[in-house]
Amino acid sequence: MRWVVAGANGMLGQDLVRRLAGDGADVVGLGRGDLDVTDLEAATRALAGADVVVNCAAYTAVDAAEADEAAAFAVNGVGAQVVARAAWGAGARLVHISTDYVFDGHATTPYAEGAPIAPRSAYGRTKAAGEWAVRAEHPAALVVRTAWLYGAGGPCFPKTIARVAAERGGLDVVADQVGQPTWTADLADLVVRLVAAGAPVGTYHGTSSGDVSWHGFAQAVVAAAGLDPAIVAPTTSAAFVRPAPRPAYSVLGHDALHAAGVAPIGRWDERWALAADEVLGQRSSSSSLSR
Template sequence: MIKDSRWLVAGAAGMLGTDLCDELRRRGADVVAPARDALDVTDESQVAEQVRDVDVVVNCAAWTAVDDAEEQEAEAFTLNAVGPQLLARAARLAGARMVQISTDYVFAGDATRPYPEAAALAPRSAYGRTKGAGEWAVRAECPDHLVVRTAWLYGAHGPCFPKTMARLAAEREELTVVADQVGQPTWTVDLADLVLRLVAADAPAGTYHGTSTGEVSWHGFTQEIVRTLGRDPGMVLPTTAEAFRRPAPRPAYSVLGHDALAAVGVEPIGHWAERWTAAAPVVLEGS
């Protein structure tokens, strides 16, 4: 279903959107990747115009400034909930499949086992609330939808945690990094590939988790980043989230389960460490 199909990617210039468009073109798809001034996802007329005559709509556009959302929740809601609603409605009217990229922040982050896809939402931040509302809107507006939750994204085409740590490691003898928040570092190239595989498999409408397998703390991930750079992982010292308090609470446990993928015969993304080894030369190029 990829080759010769027509895809609209909202947020095409972002870190995930860029890799998704590249993968689509590589596989022979016709990609509509409008610039932000050509597609404001909160403008119903622009959305209707752009979505016309496409087979799949993927929404990578989002308000991702997690801390700012605490003070600007209404603005974040407009982009993270109203935008997906309009895209999903237009997709339904056009007979297109809708793919909504969502987040681990829709959960409280206080679990001790990977969150299943059907776990109750309990966001603790404005960002999580607005993204949860976006999920609800997509399900309500477009029966033919895939909600794909991801977490701890990094990639070559935007600011991300590994690039920041690589820069700091070049400037300092020690790094102090939170060790009591656990998640699944996920490469945008891998997430793009998973989205394409879900659509190609004609996966049933529903919610899926698009993260690497395994789990690690920010501290452990940073140790792997500095090891990649040829530095001693011992330079990375552990600290607590309490010592780095920020306006928006971060989930302590952001590990997502992948049972829904297994149920439809779609392989999850590989282990985070193995995928980091593959990603590092691309992501850290020039760092």
């Protein structure tokens, strides 16, 4: 079975290609320089012969998107449509990666896969458009929403927190935003398991189980870095105003995974305990993934 991963240079793309190659799969990773996802002719050529296409390509600069929504839409909306159309034309299964930002963040219980979407940011709107385009162009697609991603292959919250804590000896982190920190290696594993299980067409949530605030996660990061978690002080979103609104509640439910017979990712704290050394650069990323 031949896999093609678009957006292969990102955190998730790197871990997915690594996971598939480790399994001995026939996998081709395409970064931005290899494939312009807005070019249908190029995508049609690149995806020819694929059995499974995973679209990890995305414009993820959440704040920058507020000033240039058209640039975000080109990748997240048009690019999603192009990849979906090309994958459908190739007869390939498609897994499209989306985000919690399609929701308004006002819930108090985990968002179901079929909950109404109501994005509040340019990034969220463009990702919602991408979901719509994928479903329209590829009737057999799997849409996998994720959130709060971290990994060894790029900049992420844990790396920033560990560095700032070491440099400053203390920091303030918002405690009124709650979500599910998710390791990209775990999400890559989930994508592989969904395809292997022949999961039904539809939307799935690829996040860790449980939930925590950014403050709580930062404390766990600082502890893993060998520092005192007490140096992380709680604050509110009002103290850190950003161009794009952040969801206050980004907890996603996993009913669709259970219904498909696919186990969700484990608890965020247990997964972080396994991921921490690799993500913070204290262990090689070639280490095996413990499930």
